[in-house]
Amino acid sequence: MHSWFPGAISHVIRAVFWVFVTIPSAMVAAQSQGSTTTPSSLPQEMTDGLIRYALETDNPFDALVLVDKQAKDRNRIAELLAYQAFGMPNIAGKGLSQLEKTKPKLSNIEKYQLGKLYYERGDCIASLKAFNSLKSRIPETFRERQVYYRSHCILTLGGPVKAAQALSQPLSGQWVASAYYNLAMEYASRNVSKTKALVSLRVAKDLNYGDSSYAEELNDRIHLAAGKLYLDSEKPTLASDFLKKVRVDSLFTAQAQYLLGLSYIQQQDFRGATQIWSLNKKFPLIAPGVAESYLGTPFAFEGAGYAAQALEAYVEASDIFEAEIETITNITGLIEKYSTREVLLEDSKKKDLQWFLKQDVARNTQRAAYYKAVLDDADAYRLINLYYELESLHSGLNYWLTQFEVFEAQLASRIKTSVKKQSKALARLQDSQKKLVKRTQSNSIAAKSASVARSLEAIAKRAAYLKSALASEVLEKDYRPELKRLKNSIKKQNARLVSLLSKLDQEIDQSAIRLLRELNDALVVKYEKAEQGLIHTLEVLAEARTRRTNRLDGRYQ
Amino acid sequence: MLSRFLSPIKTVSFALLFLLVSSLSLGQTPQNEAKKAPTQLELDAEAIKKELIDLNRELYRFEESLLHPNNTQLVVFLSLAEGTRFQLDSLELQLDGQLISSHLYQDQEITALLGGGIQRLYIGSITTGKHKLSGKFNGKGRANYYKRDKSLFFTKDKGAKYLQIVISDSPADGAPLFKVKQW
Numbered sequence: 066m067h068s069w070f071p072g073a074i075s076h077v078i079r080a081v082f083w084v085f086v087t088i089p090s091a092m093v094a095a096q097s098q099g100s101t102t103t104p105s106s107l108p109q110e111m112t113d114g115l116i117r118y119a120l121e122t123d124n125p126f127d128a129l130v131l132v133d134k135q136a137k138d139r140n141r142i143a144e145l146l147a148y149q150a151f152g153m154p155n156i157a158g159k160g161l162s163q164l165e166k167t168k169p170k171l172s173n174i175e176k177y178q179l180g181k182l183y184y185e186r187g188d189c190i191a192s193l194k195a196f197n198s199l200k201s202r203i204p205e206t207f208r209e210r211q212v213y214y215r216s217h218c219i220l221t222l223g224g225p226v227k228a229a230q231a232l233s234q235p236l237s238g239q240w241v242a243s244a245y246y247n248l249a250m251e252y253a254s255r256n257v258s259k260t261k262a263l264v265s266l267r268v269a270k271d272l273n274y275g276d277s278s279y280a281e282e283l284n285d286r287i288h289l290a291a292g293k294l295y296l297d298s299e300k301p302t303l304a305s306d307f308l309k310k311v312r313v314d315s316l317f318t319a320q321a322q323y324l325l326g327l328s329y330i331q332q333q334d335f336r337g338a339t340q341i342w343s344l345n346k347k348f349p350l351i352a353p354g355v356a357e358s359y360l361g362t363p364f365a366f367e368g369a370g371y372a373a374q375a376l377e378a379y380v381e382a383s384d385i386f387e388a389e390i391e392t393i394t395n396i397t398g399l400i401e402k403y404s405t406r407e408v409l410l411e412d413s414k415k416k417d418l419q420w421f422l423k424q425d426v427a428r429n430t431q432r433a434a435y436y437k438a439v440l441d442d443a444d445a446y447r448l449i450n451l452y453y454e455l456e457s458l459h460s461g462l463n464y465w466l467t468q469f470e471v472f473e474a475q476l477a478s479r480i481k482t483s484v485k486k487q488s489k490a491l492a493r494l495q496d497s498q499k500k501l502v503k504r505t506q507s508n509s510i511a512a513k514s515a516s517v518a519r520s521l522e523a524i525a526k527r528a529a530y531l532k533s534a535l536a537s538e539v540l541e542k543d544y545r546p547e548l549k550r551l552k553n554s555i556k557k558q559n560a561r562l563v564s565l566l567s568k569l570d571q572e573i574d575q576s577a578i579r580l581l582r583e584l585n586d587a588l589v590v591k592y593e594k595a596e597q598g599l600i601h602t603l604e605v606l607a608e609a610r611t612r613r614t615n616r617l618d619g620r621y622q
Numbered sequence: 623m624l625s626r627f628l629s630p631i632k633t634v635s636f637a638l639l640f641l642l643v644s645s646l647s648l649g650q651t652p653q654n655e656a657k658k659a660p661t662q663l664e665l666d667a668e669a670i671k672k673e674l675i676d677l678n679r680e681l682y683r684f685e686e687s688l689l690h691p692n693n694t695q696l697v698v699f700l701s702l703a704e705g706t707r708f709q710l711d712s713l714e715l716q717l718d719g720q721l722i723s724s725h726l727y728q729d730q731e732i733t734a735l736l737g738g739g740i741q742r743l744y745i746g747s748i749t750t751g752k753h754k755l756s757g758k759f760n761g762k763g764r765a766n767y768y769k770r771d772k773s774l775f776f777t778k779d780k781g782a783k784y785l786q787i788v789i790s791d792s793p794a795d796g797a798p799l800f801k802v803k804q805w
Contacts, residue, residue, distance in 0.1 A: 117740070133679060
């Protein structure tokens with residue numbers, strides 16, 4: 066998933082259930098109650114259902130664990146989808162090439178899955194081909210997604226008109242609403258028809274029902290985009306109406322407030338603009354729309370006729386940009402000293418990180434802003450995602466080691482109990498055997514009896530068995546070697562994971578430092594703008610205060 | 623007097639404002655991300671992930687053979703019949719009067735079940751003989767909200783026992799219907 070948040074208004078929703086602070090939890094899920102079970106012992110239908118459930122609930126790791134040799138043939142596409150979702154696109158790609166060569170007969174659901182797989186891999190032509198081969202209906206829940214994937218691909222390949230045709234189906238929900246939102250953004254970006262973009266946004270809003278966090282976020286995006294479009298069309302009143310609907314605790318509040326200020330400027334309400342922009346001061350400076358608000362405020366003061374406040378606002382903007390540049394330098398230094406994870410992503414107990422960081426990410430807005438800025442960068446996100454995937458696998462392996470310690474303790478306890486019981490039984494048996502032998506020796510009749518002889522023989526055999534069991538070979542033979550082998554495998558993989566994690570850590574740091582440099586450069590530009598504005602205002606003020614005669618006086622030229 | 627020097631500032635500021643507005647433009651189109659060649663690190667990560675999947679498969683098998691051997695194993699599953707409108711909110715499962723599983727459903731899980739997914743609710747070990755499985759199901763039907771208590775008596779023989787609860791809608795009033803498949 067890539068960052069869709071480069072400017073103030075996000076443009077495209079590619080992955081509908083994207084969460085900006087995602088920590089992958091493949092292994093965590095696998096460790097919990099566990100959705101995996103021994104697949105080979107299950108009926109086929111059941112295994113297939115479990116795989117599908119794991120896949121659709123975003124647990125590709127569980128799905129892959131379930132796809133064993135027996136289930137592989139029946140779940141080829143599901144397996145490839147799981148590989149793709151678990152960050153293994155090369156293995157998925159190889160599997161897909163093999164599949165293309167064999168051209169197997171696919172069920173309807175498999176055709177849908179294949180279309181989705183191609184979509185995830187960015188191959189829109191193949192994706193559309195797979196979706197078009199669907200002959201009969203698939204469950205409605207999949208149809209909504211299919212409409213989303215198809216419209217996205219058509220938008221990429223054929224443009225908005227064809228995409229709009231593909232969307233004209235009696236379906237609703239977040240997937241279809243997101244598709245309409247994307248369509249609106251496409252219309253807007255092509256500058257063909259703002260009306261079509263606005264109509265698409267309206268449809269998106271109507272189809273976006275429910276009160277889930279995603280539905281609310283999409284509504285915020287729709288309001289923000291509609292506000293921006295009306296602002297561009299110089300309809301500030303309509304723009305204000307939409308921008309005011311963006312929730313105050315949304316991801317887009319700062320951007321909406323900045324645009325709202327602009328709409329006030331268009332309405333010549335300079336005072337309103339300064340007021341709304343001053344509200345943006347509570348947000349971190351690097352959040353989109355905040356630095357712009359700082360730069361816009363002096364202009365609004367000038368418009369309102371407050372030259373002195375305009376000067377102060379420029380000074381304030383300049384100071385705050387300078388301070389933030391210093392913050393970025395400090396963060397860069399800290400990342401070089403520790404790591405991005407310690408400085409931005411995880412809790413840290415280190416004393417020199419306390420000034421900037423608090424334990425609670427949600428309340429520490431400055432840290433949260435940098436945290437979000439790093440995760441919004443596609444490269445950094447990919448690396449961080451991979452890091453936490455591997456780290457959760459590492460924790461998973463450690464979990465197994467702990468489990469095995471428990472198993473071993475249980476095994477030892479079972480063996481101990483068994484030995485105790487068997488010792489007593491053996492003692493009893495040996496005692497009985499001795500007594501019987503004595504009695505048979507004293508009684509000549511018994512010696513002639515075959516049945517007594519057989520009993521004696523059986524007792525002797527039983528005693529021999531117990532002796533061997535006493536050495537706990539039975540239990541040992543069953544589990545101990547397997548336990549040892551698996552423990553060795555875990556330790557070996559753990560060592561590899563640790564080495565890989567260390568390399569990834571370095572790459573994340575490089576990526577974060579590059580991003581911080583970019584942020585720094587952007588702030589330097591803004592700082593210079595604030596300084597220029599300040600100088601210009603001072604010049605104009607000075608000029609106004611200079612007597613006309615002086616200005617015309619050749620000595621002052 | 624102020625109006626005399628407002629105009630030049632305004633000119634500068636409008637230029638500034640234009641820059642600000644254009645920096646917030648909508649102008650990106652939905653294109654697929656450019657495919658990047660995988661780095662060595664990513665290839666290594668894939669290789670290790672593949673091995674870990676295989677290892678985990680073995681580990682789960684081993685754990686199950688230790689904790690829930692085949693002759694004592696009971697597994698309970700849940701699925702929704704195709705086209706079911708009943709929106710399950712929560713469920714509680716009891717085995718012989720003991721709570722063994724409870725679950726609150728999210729949209730994504732319902733979607734997975736509607737798409738033919740099967741959820742494993744419980745895995746454990748029980749003795750052979752007669753047992754009682756009870757379930758409390760809460761959820762929204764076509765028109766009403768339903769709370770249903772259902773029970774099933776079953777006999778555990780030698781070998782693993784699989785129980786699959788299948789929920790569907792009553793064609794008459796949309797109330798949930800519960801069937802149990804025994805494997």
